[in-house]
Amino acid sequence: MTTVFVKKYNPLEMSTEDILALATGREKLLDIMLAEMKVCLKKGSNQHFVLHGPRGIGKSFFTRLVKIHHDRLDDFKNSLFLQLPEEQENINYASDLLDVISTLLEGGKLIDATPRWRTSDMQWQSSKIRLRAAIEEIKKMGKNHVFVTQENLQFFIPKLDKIESARLREFLSDFEEVTLIGSSLRPDLDNNYSKRLFQVFKKFELEPWTADDFLIYYDKLAQHSQYDKEQLVNLKRSKNKIKAILQFTGGNPRLAVILSKLIFEKNILDTALLLDGIIDELTSYYQDITNEIPAKSKILFDMLIRKGENMTQSNLAASFDPPLEQKDIARSFSWLTDNYYVVSRKQSKGNTKYFYVRDRLYVLYYQKRQVYADVPFSFVGIFVDFLNAFYTQQEKEVGSLGFNNLVNEPSEKPYNYTKLFQIIKKSEWPYIEKYHNKWKDEKSFSSLLGDSLQKVIKENPDNKFFYFKNTFDTIRNFGFININEVINGLCIGLYEYRDIDFLGQVVDELSYDFADDAFVQINLEVYKYLLNPDGMDINQLHPDVRTVVKSILHDK
Numbered sequence: 289m290t291t292v293f294v295k296k297y298n299p300l301e302m303s304t305e306d307i308l309a310l311a312t313g314r315e316k317l318l319d320i321m322l323a324e325m326k327v328c329l330k331k332g333s334n335q336h337f338v339l340h341g342p343r344g345i346g347k348s349f350f351t352r353l354v355k356i357h358h359d360r361l362d363d364f365k366n367s368l369f370l371q372l373p374e375e376q377e378n379i380n381y382a383s384d385l386l387d388v389i390s391t392l393l394e395g396g397k398l399i400d401a402t403p404r405w406r407t408s409d410m411q412w413q414s415s416k417i418r419l420r421a422a423i424e425e426i427k428k429m430g431k432n433h434v435f436v437t438q439e440n441l442q443f444f445i446p447k448l449d450k451i452e453s454a455r456l457r458e459f460l461s462d463f464e465e466v467t468l469i470g471s472s473l474r475p476d477l478d479n480n481y482s483k484r485l486f487q488v489f490k491k492f493e494l495e496p497w498t499a500d501d502f503l504i505y506y507d508k509l510a511q512h513s514q515y516d517k518e519q520l521v522n523l524k525r526s527k528n529k530i531k532a533i534l535q536f537t538g539g540n541p542r543l544a545v546i547l548s549k550l551i552f553e554k555n556i557l558d559t560a561l562l563l564d565g566i567i568d569e570l571t572s573y574y575q576d577i578t579n580e581i582p583a584k585s586k587i588l589f590d591m592l593i594r595k596g597e598n599m600t601q602s603n604l605a606a607s608f609d610p611p612l613e614q615k616d617i618a619r620s621f622s623w624l625t626d627n628y629y630v631v632s633r634k635q636s637k638g639n640t641k642y643f644y645v646r647d648r649l650y651v652l653y654y655q656k657r658q659v660y661a662d663v664p665f666s667f668v669g670i671f672v673d674f675l676n677a678f679y680t681q682q683e684k685e686v687g688s689l690g691f692n693n694l695v696n697e698p699s700e701k702p703y704n705y706t707k708l709f710q711i712i713k714k715s716e717w718p719y720i721e722k723y724h725n726k727w728k729d730e731k732s733f734s735s736l737l738g739d740s741l742q743k744v745i746k747e748n749p750d751n752k753f754f755y756f757k758n759t760f761d762t763i764r765n766f767g768f769i770n771i772n773e774v775i776n777g778l779c780i781g782l783y784e785y786r787d788i789d790f791l792g793q794v795v796d797e798l799s800y801d802f803a804d805d806a807f808v809q810i811n812l813e814v815y816k817y818l819l820n821p822d823g824m825d826i827n828q829l830h831p832d833v834r835t836v837v838k839s840i841l842h843d844k
Contacts, residue, residue: 738777
């Protein structure tokens with residue numbers, strides 16, 4: 289198998305071969321962009337562009353793709369394409385931009401384009417003269433036009449004062465030989481009619497990927513990486529996985545790249561561990577985009593996550609103490625929606641909008657690092673929602689140890705619990721360790737023990753409390769037993785067979801017996817909620833509890 293290193297943050301370092309092989313979902317926009325660029329080559333028809341969309345939507349990748357096609361097409365044989373790096377901290381003034389372009393046209397390197405402490409009108413005039421001279425030199429070599437990319441215009445343009453804005457407008461207007469192709473998180477860079485930069489850009493939006501785009505990308509990645517036949521077959525059966533990734537990422541191509549290993553990963557716990565590692569890998573990314581949120585908008589973002597999302601603006605406003613009105617938060621909340629942090633869905637009936645965070649990994653990062661930073665956190669529990677959608681029922685039935693203890697377990701064949709059934713019923717505890725040592729199935733032995741205990745109780749209704757209490761008092765000191773898995777096996781079975789009254793007795797007794805065990809108490813919160821869903825606010829539950837409850841209710 290050939291390993292392909294797909295750059296998540298800097299596509300400029302990817303090879304031309306990899307870019308062309310993996311380009312997905314932008315064919316129509318590419319054709320439009322190249323057609324617009326051809327028009328710019330005609331005298332008096334120059335135009336500047338801005339590609340806009342949220343972080344990770346593929347702006348850098350797309351501009352790299354445009355450059356590759358520009359360099360290969362005969363239509364552009366008399367023009368140059370300069371792609372500047374995504375990060376350009378040395379460009380702070382309009383004259384800086386002109387000097388960087390001049391440096392590259394003169395044959396220099398980016399190292400030669402040093403930052404300037406301050407600028408002046410004399411320096412501005414000098415930068416214009418230098419760029420004009422550089423353009424005249426390349427014309428002598430048959431190059432009559434220059435396309436230049438500059439990313440993150442949402443940071444560059446707002447910091448320009450009136451003088452600098454006027455200078456940038458002068459450059460964009462007077463240098464017909466130069467087309468600026470910018471990128472931005474937002475399209476509103478030139479919407480203010482009172483400013484000099486009003487309507488200088490033609491705008492193109494990079495939209496989120498669809499499920500088909502995800503499927504095509506993973507197929508291209510598999511073919512380009514020369515995966516074996518088994519993995520390719522697995523890919524064709526992975527539509528539910530791709531749908532889960534689409535929902536989880538909000539159609540974000542960068543996250544699709546990061547999560548690509550999951551499409552070929554069969555082990556459920558490994559998947560959860562990989563997701564947990566991905567959150568750690570994305571820490572700096574999420575820290576950066578969190579720091580970009582204005583102060584008041586950041587407060588709303590935090591409250592939305594803490595309250596469980598899927599809220600109307602009115603409900604979000606009312607969550608504060610003292611309660612606010614929608615009008616109080618409208619402007620700050622609009623920033624979150626305008627910048628793609630928060631999206632909405634409407635009810636099936638009516639037009640009420642319910643808002644939630646677009647990037648689900650972002651929510652998990654935020655919960656893990658801030659909201660529940662002081663709470664014991666199960667790496668599997670936080671991913672149950674994702675895993676439940678990601679794995680088919682068949683895969684969950686043969687899944688690895690652990691995940692089946694968090695969701696509604698499939699029925700086991702009689703031979704899997706007959707012996708344990710007899711051990712529990714006859715209290716033949718010396719045999720339990722021997723049975724454990726012989727147990728070779730993929731299903732957790734502790735989980736099977738809890739499931740078998742539930743079946744003993746079901747078939748012996750007159751003595752069920754004895755079997756329950758005797759079993760837990762005996763096995764809690766066995767070192768090879770995971771007590772939480774036993775609890776899950778028992779309680780899910782009781783809930784499944786609607787023995788609600790006895791489930792309540794079990795939960796009360798275990799809450800007392802394991803009062804000092806924080807993890808058991810968290811586990812029991814699941815069943816406390818299931819016993820009284822109307823009396824508890826699900827959004828106030830521990831995150832592991834909330835996700836497991838939702839998974840159980842979904843399976844029911």
